[in-house]
Amino acid sequence: MIFAIVIFVLAYIAIASEKFPRHWVALLGGSLLIMFGVLTPSEAMAFISWETLGLVAGMFTLVSILVNAGFFTWLAMTSLRKVNYHPVPLFIILILLAAFLAAFMDSITVMLFLAALTLQLCTLLKIDPVPLVIAEVCAANTGGAATLVGDPPNVILGTTLGFSFADFATNTGPIAIVGALILMVYAFIKNRKSLKEAHIALTPEMIEKIDELHNEPLHVHLTRVGLTGFLMAVFLLIFHIPLSHLTGLPINAAVSALIPAGVALIALRDDQRKKVLVSVDGESILFFAGLFMMIGGLEKVHLFESLAESLALATASNPNTLIMALHWGPGLASGILDNVPLALAMTFVLKDLAAIPGTPALSMLVWSLAMGVDVGGNLTPIGASANVVAYSYMEHNHGSIGWKRWLVIAVPPTLIVMIVASIILLYKYQIGWY
Amino acid sequence: MYALSLIGYVMIGLLLMSMMARARPRVKDPAPGKALKNIPMGLPSRFQLQRSSFLALLTGIAFGLLAGWMTWSTAGIVAAIALVTILFPMRYTFTTKGISVGDGAFYPWNGFSGFSAKGSSLKLDHPSLFGRLTLFVKPAEMGNVLEYVERYVRTR
Numbered sequence: 001m002i003f004a005i006v007i008f009v010l011a012y013i014a015i016a017s018e019k020f021p022r023h024w025v026a027l028l029g030g031s032l033l034i035m036f037g038v039l040t041p042s043e044a045m046a047f048i049s050w051e052t053l054g055l056v057a058g059m060f061t062l063v064s065i066l067v068n069a070g071f072f073t074w075l076a077m078t079s080l081r082k083v084n085y086h087p088v089p090l091f092i093i094l095i096l097l098a099a100f101l102a103a104f105m106d107s108i109t110v111m112l113f114l115a116a117l118t119l120q121l122c123t124l125l126k127i128d129p130v131p132l133v134i135a136e137v138c139a140a141n142t143g144g145a146a147t148l149v150g151d152p153p154n155v156i157l158g159t160t161l162g163f164s165f166a167d168f169a170t171n172t173g174p175i176a177i178v179g180a181l182i183l184m185v186y187a188f189i190k191n192r193k194s195l196k197e198a199h200i201a202l203t204p205e206m207i208e209k210i211d212e213l214h215n216e217p218l219h220v221h222l223t224r225v226g227l228t229g230f231l232m233a234v235f236l237l238i239f240h241i242p243l244s245h246l247t248g249l250p251i252n253a254a255v256s257a258l259i260p261a262g263v264a265l266i267a268l269r270d271d272q273r274k275k276v277l278v279s280v281d282g283e284s285i286l287f288f289a290g291l292f293m294m295i296g297g298l299e300k301v302h303l304f305e306s307l308a309e310s311l312a313l314a315t316a317s318n319p320n321t322l323i324m325a326l327h328w329g330p331g332l333a334s335g336i337l338d339n340v341p342l343a344l345a346m347t348f349v350l351k352d353l354a355a356i357p358g359t360p361a362l363s364m365l366v367w368s369l370a371m372g373v374d375v376g377g378n379l380t381p382i383g384a385s386a387n388v389v390a391y392s393y394m395e396h397n398h399g400s401i402g403w404k405r406w407l408v409i410a411v412p413p414t415l416i417v418m419i420v421a422s423i424i425l426l427y428k429y430q431i432g433w434y
Numbered sequence: 435m436y437a438l439s440l441i442g443y444v445m446i447g448l449l450l451m452s453m454m455a456r457a458r459p460r461v462k463d464p465a466p467g468k469a470l471k472n473i474p475m476g477l478p479s480r481f482q483l484q485r486s487s488f489l490a491l492l493t494g495i496a497f498g499l500l501a502g503w504m505t506w507s508t509a510g511i512v513a514a515i516a517l518v519t520i521l522f523p524m525r526y527t528f529t530t531k532g533i534s535v536g537d538g539a540f541y542p543w544n545g546f547s548g549f550s551a552k553g554s555s556l557k558l559d560h561p562s563l564f565g566r567l568t569l570f571v572k573p574a575e576m577g578n579v580l581e582y583v584e585r586y587v588r589t590r
Contacts, residue, residue: 161574162572162573162574163572163574167572167574241553241554241573244553245553245554354575354578355578355581357468357470357471358468358469358470358471359471360472361471361472361473361474361525361575361578362574362575362578363474363572363574363575366574428523431523432472432474432475432523432524432525433474433523434474434523
């Protein structure tokens with residue numbers, strides 16, 4: 001047991017330090033477990049959730065097609081043109097857009113293009129971009145909690161424990177919407193003075209300059225193929241369980257994403273296909289594979305079983321305390337720890353917890369944990385991958401945000417959202433809506 | 435005509451009340467035995483529980499519309515209330531003594547003679563209850579539920 005824990009802790013430190021590529025660290029950790037006999041090669045393969053990897057690969061491919069088509073920048077610019085680039089609606093639209101897009105794609109991609117666009121717009125409008133970028137990151141992490149494919153922890157929790165897109169959309173979805181609205185209102189109240197000043201200072205020349213930004217035409221064929229594939233994937237993700245029962249075919253979440261992605265790739269030209277495949281985030285897929293092996297090693301030595309028993313004992317079989325412990329414990333921890341390995345480790349704890357008589361249903365535990373780790377990721381610049389992306393983009397192109405400023409801007413609304421989420425979660429448990 | 439519409443509205447009111455009472459009983463007696471697990475009832479289960487009242491209600495609405503004593507807007511409101519009632523979250527409670535369906539009906543374990551599970555449906559054989567009680571449980575929860583069912587239905 002000690003060896004598996006040591007490997008895991010060392011890998012965790014290496015990943016958190018961001019000095020080494022995280023996919024290599026995770027794969028090396030998994031390989032060491034095999035080399036030293038903690039896992040046999042077949043056990044290591046069995047611990048990898050191929051459904052998670054398939055779902056992630058399929059969604060990454062579809063998103064990559066839409067990114068190559070310039071769809072997301074077009075969507076943001078079209079929305080902003082509609083409001084004539086007035087600072088107040090622009091501020092609101094960008095935050096809501098971050099939350100909405102992050103519900104259907106990974107928040108890293110959302111922040112990659114949104115941070116760049118926000119910085120350009122804010123520079124032209126003479127607004128401080130930092131509060132808006134941080135608000136977008138928080139909204140992206142919170143919006144991602146709404147669906148199975150929004151945030152990596154949801155993908156892991158859903159695919160390994162058997163919850164569908166519809167389960168997430170109807171349970172964490174409403175909480176995420178409330179959370180995103182709270183973040184938007186909070187950010188607006190905090191910045192309303194500077195936004196009003198920017199609105200007064202807005203001139204037709206400034207509007208003209210912004211209009212010239214990102215004027216590249218939308219790639220029609222790529223957009224058509226990407227959107228068709230994307231909608232097909234969302235449809236299959238919602239209905240794959242009844243469809244599987246109806247047809248008798250093994251349609252799981254991975255198949256639901258991989259089939260549309262495969263069809264979309266076939267519909268592309270050769271050069272387009274190569275470009276799309278090169279831009280798929282393969283490193284994240286490898287990272288997930290390595291991580292599954294490392295966490296599998298810990299599962300094999302029964303660490304999670306003991307953790308689950310201790311947690312059930314500590315909460316004295318009080319369901320409300322347990323729900324809150326799962327929301328706040330991993331939630332606050334995900335502010336400083338990577339929430340992907342944390343969520344993966346917690347899936348095993350949840351499985352064991354749900355088997356203990358008197359504990360709430362597995363679904364309730366999953367919603368509580370998912371909301372905690374997804375929203376808790378907002379707390380620090382390293383809490384989630386989207387934070388790291390936005391923080392380093394700003395560092396290179398604008399100037400460092402600094403940890404202190406991040407904490408001042410992000411912590412209060414995050415805690416408010418977590419408190420509101422706690423109240424909704426407890427209410428859900430009381431009325432049986434889980 | 436007046437008497438007919440009055441009877442019709444009273445019947446519809448009673449049906450709505452009975453649906454409400456099933457979804458949210460005013461008096462909730464705790465299910466006998468030690469509670470093992472509360473599992474949310476899927477939408478098919480809730481519809482199954484309310485189907486007779488719901489179909490009777492729809493018949494009443496159709497009759498009211500055809501006979502002319504009910505307006506389309508009233509029919510819409512009544513149907514909407516009925517649908518909302520079905521959407522109310524409910525749950526199964528598994529205890530050491532049996533299964534409680536939606537804080538209302540309780541079925542002791544010793545009434546079941548066998549079971550079968552497929553996908554999200556769990557069929558518990560029961561000599562009365564038209565031969566079986568069907569529970570709709572999320573596939574993710576099925577493992578834990580089956581553990582209890584296997585323990586109590588087999589060891590009888």
